[in-house]
Amino acid sequence: MSTASNEQQPQAQEKTHFDLHVTGIGYLGRIREIKPRKGDPFWACAVNAMHGEIADPDYTRFDLIIRGDKARQRVLFLKDAVDAKKTVVVAFKAGDIYPEAFEYQDGPRKGEVGVVIKGRLLQLGATKIEGFPVLWDEVGIPDDPAYDLRKTA
Numbered sequence: 001m002s003t004a005s006n007e008q009q010p011q012a013q014e015k016t017h018f019d020l021h022v023t024g025i026g027y028l029g030r031i032r033e034i035k036p037r038k039g040d041p042f043w044a045c046a047v048n049a050m051h052g053e054i055a056d057p058d059y060t061r062f063d064l065i066i067r068g069d070k071a072r073q074r075v076l077f078l079k080d081a082v083d084a085k086k087t088v089v090v091a092f093k094a095g096d097i098y099p100e101a102f103e104y105q106d107g108p109r110k111g112e113v114g115v116v117i118k119g120r121l122l123q124l125g126a127t128k129i130e131g132f133p134v135l136w137d138e139v140g141i142p143d144d145p146a147y148d149l150r151k152t153a
Contacts, residue, residue, distance in 0.1 A: 021095045021122070024049040026062070028088040028127075031079045034065075042066070045075055045121060047092055064094055064121035074124040074136065081129045091125035 026049035035041045043066040050057040066072045081088050097119035104112050127134040 019095060020097060021093055022049075022062075022097055022119075023091070023093045024051070025089065025091050026050055026059070028075070028078060028090045029082055030063075031075055031082050043072055043075065047090065047094075047121070049092075060117060062094055062097070062117045062119060063100075064119055067120045067122055071121050071124050074127070075121070078127065078129070078134075086130050087128075089128045091127070092121060093123040093125075094119045095122050096120050 024047075026047040028045060028047055030044075030046035032044055033041055034044055045064055045066060047062045047064060048059045049062055050059060052058040066075055078088050078090075094117075097117050099115050100118050102114055102116060104110050104114055127136070
């Protein structure tokens with residue numbers, strides 16, 4: 001025979017904001033440490049995300065502040081490959097995104113206005129360097145099966 005318990009069940013906290021998350025696949029680049037005059041230093045990177053036809057994709061540039069220890073560990077592991085101009089393709093999840101306009105300062109588009117999507121890099125999943133998969137569990141960083149590039153390659 002069971003009896004009802006007077007114990008309080010944990011209640012879900014009431015949502016106070018809306019989340020906007022983007023998941024995608026793109027080329028990782030421009031990994032850098034930002035040292036602001038005020039506040040703590042932080043790491044950032046760029047991802048040129050692919051969308052559209054696989055044979056001829058379009059690209060959207062994301063400039064992301066890296067949040068979370070796991071994402072930072074993975075990006076820093078890939079920094080040497082990115083700095084060596086190797087092709088690094090990643091599956092990623094970003095949040096808190098917003099567009100920002102800028103003016104090209106040099107190159108063939110000098111003077112033109114461009115747009116970048118700013119936000120936070122929340123997760124970095126399956127990764128390939130020069131077409132070879134990075135096995136995160138073998139480099140001491142656990143793999144996340146939610147992001148699997150093998151589905152698109």
